[in-house]
Amino acid sequence: MFYTIYDVLLFQMKKKGIEEKELVTILKKNGFKAKQLELLKSNCTTLLPNKLLDKALEIAGLTNLEMNLMLGNVPLEYEDSYLENISRIAKFLTVRELTKNNKNVDAEYRTSKGELYHADCLDVLPMIQSESVDMVFADPPFNLKKEYANGRNDDLSISQYIEWSKLWLDECIRILKPGGSLYIYNIPKWCIYYAEYLCSKICFQNWIAIDMKNSFPIKDKYTPSHYGLLYFTKGTKPKTFNKQRLPIQTCRHCGGEYKDYGGYKDKMNVLGVNIADVWYDIFPVRNGKNRLYNELSIKLLDRIISFSSNEGDLILDPFGGSGTTYAVAELLNRRWIGIELGDCDVIKKRMTSLEKDRNALEKINDEKNVLFTKKSIKLRKKNGFWLPKEEK
Numbered sequence: 001m002f003y004t005i006y007d008v009l010l011f012q013m014k015k016k017g018i019e020e021k022e023l024v025t026i027l028k029k030n031g032f033k034a035k036q037l038e039l040l041k042s043n044c045t046t047l048l049p050n051k052l053l054d055k056a057l058e059i060a061g062l063t064n065l066e067m068n069l070m071l072g073n074v075p076l077e078y079e080d081s082y083l084e085n086i087s088r089i090a091k092f093l094t095v096r097e098l099t100k101n102n103k104n105v106d107a108e109y110r111t112s113k114g115e116l117y118h119a120d121c122l123d124v125l126p127m128i129q130s131e132s133v134d135m136v137f138a139d140p141p142f143n144l145k146k147e148y149a150n151g152r153n154d155d156l157s158i159s160q161y162i163e164w165s166k167l168w169l170d171e172c173i174r175i176l177k178p179g180g181s182l183y184i185y186n187i188p189k190w191c192i193y194y195a196e197y198l199c200s201k202i203c204f205q206n207w208i209a210i211d212m213k214n215s216f217p218i219k220d221k222y223t224p225s226h227y228g229l230l231y232f233t234k235g236t237k238p239k240t241f242n243k244q245r246l247p248i249q250t251c252r253h254c255g256g257e258y259k260d261y262g263g264y265k266d267k268m269n270v271l272g273v274n275i276a277d278v279w280y281d282i283f284p285v286r287n288g289k290n291r292l293y294n295e296l297s298i299k300l301l302d303r304i305i306s307f308s309s310n311e312g313d314l315i316l317d318p319f320g321g322s323g324t325t326y327a328v329a330e331l332l333n334r335r336w337i338g339i340e341l342g343d344c345d346v347i348k349k350r351m352t353s354l355e356k357d358r359n360a361l362e363k364i365n366d367e368k369n370v371l372f373t374k375k376s377i378k379l380r381k382k383n384g385f386w387l388p389k390e391e392k
């Protein structure tokens, strides 16, 4: 399936042996200005004059309906006849043998709880038994032209990136146990495509917004300042959801709470507040060496692994990076399967000396399931703010 008219054009041209550079020349010759080419590439085609859209169809050698079908859309005016003729349409379609990778990849590294594969996840996922994994977390490359030193192109077209994502998403869904949880971390630009696709297969639970601390203003749009964390389950309800609570957010200078709880503080759960779907407390990792691997905070992995799995459960992360998921899984006594296409040395080194991660996890644990952190209790006492009886 295609996601942009531009990708359909590329596909149609390639069939005639015409490459992208030549296509751009053809489009320019047919009246497309630079700005209009940009609109076409980003699929904002409503603003293109009909004359140019007709030209694009002519170049592609397609009717408007054919173009829409290639984009996976059935225009409203055709919907009734499309549905009425669904059996006839299905009869016209033939099955293509999908080349599943039947490679047998050996684990490069093992611990008593997990195994790490130095390979492409599309080669390893098919080896994993169906319905055997309790939770999947995936933090794929964001297709932002980043150098991952793994030989993969991180500058795919929208259609190529989504089609590639659908391959590993399908595998992740297949290997999840009924009731298992799937978490996908990405930028909203890709989460919107993922969410739509996943909604047709498994059950949506949350779109969690993770506040981005280092966001940069971008001309002509609101500053992107959150990552999306999609949370889906295989079935309407998760089989595991070990609810945890967080302390009230307070000012680090005076200890006063940010949110006004009015006269209800006395009635609050002493274990803290429920976790909402906007997370402000996940900070980027300032580990100079591992920046290359886009290392995520262990607080993020601790939260979702603790919520969505129990000790002994099996966790899969198909995009290892620096191995954050595997380190947290190991420390929380979960079994794990890891895959990384690029350099695995940084993961192996991390797994053999988990002291730093263990200490960090202890600190994170101290700040869970309490109404106030130790630090804010001190500040609140000093500044005369309300505290529950047992802390006074």
Ligand SMILES: C[S@@+](CC[C@H](N)C(=O)[O-])C[C@H]1O[C@@H](n2cnc3c(N)ncnc32)[C@H](O)[C@@H]1O
Pocket: 119, 120, 121, 122, 139, 140, 141, 142, 148, 150, 152, 293, 294, 295, 296, 297, 318, 319, 320, 321, 322, 323, 324, 325, 339, 340, 341, 342
């Ligand atoms: C965004 S990083 C993951 C960072 C990780 N969550 C962490 O905390 O360290 C994505 C990783 O996926 C790896 N990768 C990209 N394509 C892959 C593939 N097809 N199979 C396995 N790993 C892949 C990249 O080399 C990169 O290290």
